[in-house]
Amino acid sequence: MNHKEHKHFDAEGHVTGASIFLDDIPVPEGTLYAVVYYAPVAHATIRRFEVHQALSLSGVIAILTATDIPGENQIGGIIPDEPLLAEDDIHYWGQPLALVVATAPHIAREAAKLIQVSFDELPVITNSRVAAEKGDFIIPPRTIECGNIETIWEQCDFIISDTVENGAQEHLYLETQGALAIPLEGRSLRIISSTQAPTAVQRTVSKVLNLPMHYIEVDVVRLGGGFGGKEDQATPWAVLAGLAAQALHKPVKLILPRQEDMRLTGKRHPYSSDFTIGITREGKILAFEAKIYQNAGAAADLSPAVLDRTLFHATNAYYIPNVHITGYSCRTNLPPNTAFRGFGGPQGMFIIEAAIHRAAEKLGVPAFKIQQANLLHEGAEFPYGQKVERCVARDTWKQAQEQFELETLSQQIEAWNTQNHWIKKGFAVMPICFGISFTNTMMNQASALVHIYSDGSVGVSTGAVEMGQGVNTKIAQTVMTVFKLPAHRVIIHSTNTTRAANTSPTAASAGADLNGKAAEQACEALFQRLSNLARTTLNANLNDTLAIYDETVWLNGKSMLSWEALIQQAMVQRIKLTEQAHYSTPRIHFDKTTMKGSPFAYHVYGTAIIQATVDCLRGTYTINSVQAIHDYGKSFNHLIDLGQAEGAIAQGIGWMTMEEVIYGENGKLLTDALSTYKVPDIGFTPPMDVRFFEGPENPAGLMNSKAVGEPPFMYGIGAFFAILNGIKSFRADSHYPLKAPLTPEYVFMALHNPIGAVTKHQ
Ligand code: MTE
Ligand code: LUZ
Ligand code: MOS
Numbered sequence: 135m136n137h138k139e140h141k142h143f144d145a146e147g148h149v150t151g152a153s154i155f156l157d158d159i160p161v162p163e164g165t166l167y168a169v170v171y172y173a174p175v176a177h178a179t180i181r182r183f184e185v186h187q188a189l190s191l192s193g194v195i196a197i198l199t200a201t202d203i204p205g206e207n208q209i210g211g212i213i214p215d216e217p218l219l220a221e222d223d224i225h226y227w228g229q230p231l232a233l234v235v236a237t238a239p240h241i242a243r244e245a246a247k248l249i250q251v252s253f254d255e256l257p258v259i260t261n262s263r264v265a266a267e268k269g270d271f272i273i274p275p276r277t278i279e280c281g282n283i284e285t286i287w288e289q290c291d292f293i294i295s296d297t298v299e300n301g302a303q304e305h306l307y308l309e310t311q312g313a314l315a316i317p318l319e320g321r322s323l324r325i326i327s328s329t330q331a332p333t334a335v336q337r338t339v340s341k342v343l344n345l346p347m348h349y350i351e352v353d354v355v356r357l358g359g360g361f362g363g364k365e366d367q368a369t370p371w372a373v374l375a376g377l378a379a380q381a382l383h384k385p386v387k388l389i390l391p392r393q394e395d396m397r398l399t400g401k402r403h404p405y406s407s408d409f410t411i412g413i414t415r416e417g418k419i420l421a422f423e424a425k426i427y428q429n430a431g432a433a434a435d436l437s438p439a440v441l442d443r444t445l446f447h448a449t450n451a452y453y454i455p456n457v458h459i460t461g462y463s464c465r466t467n468l469p470p471n472t473a474f475r476g477f478g479g480p481q482g483m484f485i486i487e488a489a490i491h492r493a494a495e496k497l498g499v500p501a502f503k504i505q506q507a508n509l510l511h512e513g514a515e516f517p518y519g520q521k522v523e524r525c526v527a528r529d530t531w532k533q534a535q536e537q538f539e540l541e542t543l544s545q546q547i548e549a550w551n552t553q554n555h556w557i558k559k560g561f562a563v564m565p566i567c568f569g570i571s572f573t574n575t576m577m578n579q580a581s582a583l584v585h586i587y588s589d590g591s592v593g594v595s596t597g598a599v600e601m602g603q604g605v606n607t608k609i610a611q612t613v614m615t616v617f618k619l620p621a622h623r624v625i626i627h628s629t630n631t632t633r634a635a636n637t638s639p640t641a642a643s644a645g646a647d648l649n650g651k652a653a654e655q656a657c658e659a660l661f662q663r664l665s666n667l668a669r670t671t672l673n674a675n676l677n678d679t680l681a682i683y684d685e686t687v688w689l690n691g692k693s694m695l696s697w698e699a700l701i702q703q704a705m706v707q708r709i710k711l712t713e714q715a716h717y718s719t720p721r722i723h724f725d726k727t728t729m730k731g732s733p734f735a736y737h738v739y740g741t742a743i744i745q746a747t748v749d750c751l752r753g754t755y756t757i758n759s760v761q762a763i764h765d766y767g768k769s770f771n772h773l774i775d776l777g778q779a780e781g782a783i784a785q786g787i788g789w790m791t792m793e794e795v796i797y798g799e800n801g802k803l804l805t806d807a808l809s810t811y812k813v814p815d816i817g818f819t820p821p822m823d824v825r826f827f828e829g830p831e832n833p834a835g836l837m838n839s840k841a842v843g844e845p846p847f848m849y850g851i852g853a854f855f856a857i858l859n860g861i862k863s864f865r866a867d868s869h870y871p872l873k874a875p876l877t878p879e880y881v882f883m884a885l886h887n888p889i890g891a892v893t894k895h896q
Contacts, residue, residue: 196235290413354629421457423458
């Protein structure tokens with residue numbers, strides 16, 4: 135680590151337990167506790183709702199339902215199709231029906247058990263294909279296309295069609311959802327929320343409580359992880375706490391226990407897709423067609439935006455001249471699915487990788503030969519119309535191939551597999567290309583407020599939310615770089631809607647880029663002003679060189695004034711020591727009617743090689759290693775960036791292998807605890823070697839770096855194909871369904887059972 139690179143600002147606090155999360159904040163006297171009463175059926179009309187007995191329990195203060203909402207009973211972010219509390223009908227198992235408020239959480243929980251509801255049950259749909267057959271879509275289908283798919287097929291030597299499916303994924307942030315709402319003077323409210331989107335919370339509280347937004351302050355210290363699960367779905371809990379606080383004039387705290395968090399919140403979208411790929415004998419992909427069925431759940435939430443990103447990334451890092459991809463967002467009786475690291479991108483990339491896998495089988499060549507032959511090149515065009523610029527897809531591939539000795543590895547694995555019967559090895563190469571910017575152009579803006587206090591210390595507020603990804607450290611390091619100050623002079627304050635208004639969620643991996651650039655601009659303006667002040671104070675001439683660094687003002691190399699003295703001078707001269715700045719990503723645009731434009735500020739590239747070993751007697755497997763050349767741009771914090779890459783890869787491998795979300799036919803989540811939902815632990819997570827690709831400067835990124843939060847997640851897709859290749863060398867005769875997650879159970883069935891024994895996903 136370069137000496138200017140600062141370790142994660144939260145490192146010590148997290149390790150020692152000193153860091154403060156929502157649940158650690160001391161509550162005001164008289165705080166009440168709320169528990170959500172939720173639907174025990176997935177699709178029904180409510181016939182009777184009886185709270186009498188529950189209300190009579192000692193310590194119960196109130197039970198709030200939809201009728202207690204003063205404003206709109208509406209929390210839908212993109213489409214207004216989601217009530218905060220159910221009115222007459224229920225659309226998913228776990229849908230909130232009422233809020234029980236009591237003097238202690240255990241009392242509220244007891245009372246919730248005494249609520250009596252009866253329903254007329256309706257048919258439950260959990261599968262996106264079934265919803266599609268009924269024509270039950272969240273939005274009309276969306277298509278991205280280029281070239282001419284109709285006429286190209288006859289030029290293809292091989293045309294291969296198949297179906298590919300991926301499962302959901304639980305976010306499993308360490309800190310569950312929650313909020314604390316505190317009534318202030320008049321009708322104002324302060325809401326402390328564990329959200330990635332403080333403004334979304336503010337806006338929705340305002341709508342539901344029928345209060346103007348300036349009555350509502352939302353404050354976020356930090357999250358114990360979000361991973362997209364708190365981009366939209368932290369909002370209802372904050373609004374419910376706000377509703378109760380407003381109704382009862384008392385502070386109200388609402389924290390979801392783990393099992394409720396797992397049951398009540400949406401996950402990564404499961405997809406089921408049909409594809410056709412057209413390829414020449416030489417391995418050139420000429421055409422790619424796909425129909426993609428997204429399982430949106432019972433309401434829109436962020437599904438339309440997630441679907442857009444799926445379409446944008448459905449050709450991954452490849453140039454394919456003729457493309458026609460249509461996405462259907464299907465309404466089912468599941469909790470609304472939502473943002474999750476990669477935001478539909480991983481699902482899209484999985485489809486094309488699966489198609490290439492099948493094409494390789496047909497051609498009788500390793501998949502990596504086809505991948506390599508079709509990588510993006512400078513000057514090409516993405517199917518959505520954006521020019522391919524500063525493309526390093528081939529460069530990262532070449533370095534990975536050389537540094538990790540791909541040909542040798544390939545031969546070694548082949549040799550192993552001919553010598554071993556029960557234990558097979560497999561590997562896969564996984565290139566990535568991920569667009570940085572919210573696909574909704576409007577959201578690509580951020581602001582920062584920077585104060586220099588009279589003692590020379592600096593306080594920074596932005597719209598960025600710290601969720602472990604290190605955004606505060608990156609912004610602080612940017613501020614330190616502009617002011618040339620040491621770390622102890624800079625603090626990043628909580629994220630608060632009174633200091634940064636109209637913010638976008640911290641998401642799309644763009645938190646540091648957008649908010650950091652706003653902070654950089656504010657600091658540059660302040661620094662310029664202070665430099666001018668120093669010049670006049672020191673009576674410097676035009677040919678004198680003045681510099682400020684090391685907390686000192688230097689004139690012609692001579693130390694003249696301390697940083698504190700300079701700030702004091704600014705006070706005396708009545709010079710403004712506060713600056714606010716706004717940043718909006720330049721040049722990006724997108725036309726939603728033609729689905730063409732240039733939606734991304736830039737793309738992140740990289741290439742990974744994943745190795746696996748499969749025990750073909752038991753169906754168990756080990757991921758042996760992940761080696762990657764990743765395009766971080768000019769990283770200015772290598773440790774944080776490496777941590778982001780490694781964490782994302784582990785999460786991506788988990789999604790593809792062991793993490794299996796299962797809903798019953800009745801729509802009830804069956805994998806609602808850590809006994810039934812498995813994530814990679816330290817023993818499963820493979821050793822990783824993620825190297826820094828030395829690429830060109832990236833002016834669109836913070837200090838020439840590139841966004842890192844989501845892109846490496848998609849290297850995890852390689853684990854699926856590494857295992858599948860292992861299985862295939864055991865039993866090549868079989869046509870294994872392209873279905874993730876590839877759990878040991880699945881592997882066992884694929885190895886030893888007749889094909890088709892593997893069941894389908896929701
Ligand atoms: N890293 C940690 N430790 N915790 C998180 O919740 N979220 C990821 C990623 N890395 C997350 C994380 C997701 S989904 C996104 S979009 C980015 O961080 C958001 O932060 P950034 O925009 O500052 O990169
Ligand atoms: N959220 C969003 C995202 O609203 N739009 C996006 O494009 C996006 N991309 C990644 C993650 N979250
Ligand atoms: Mo990340 S899915 O953009 O919160």
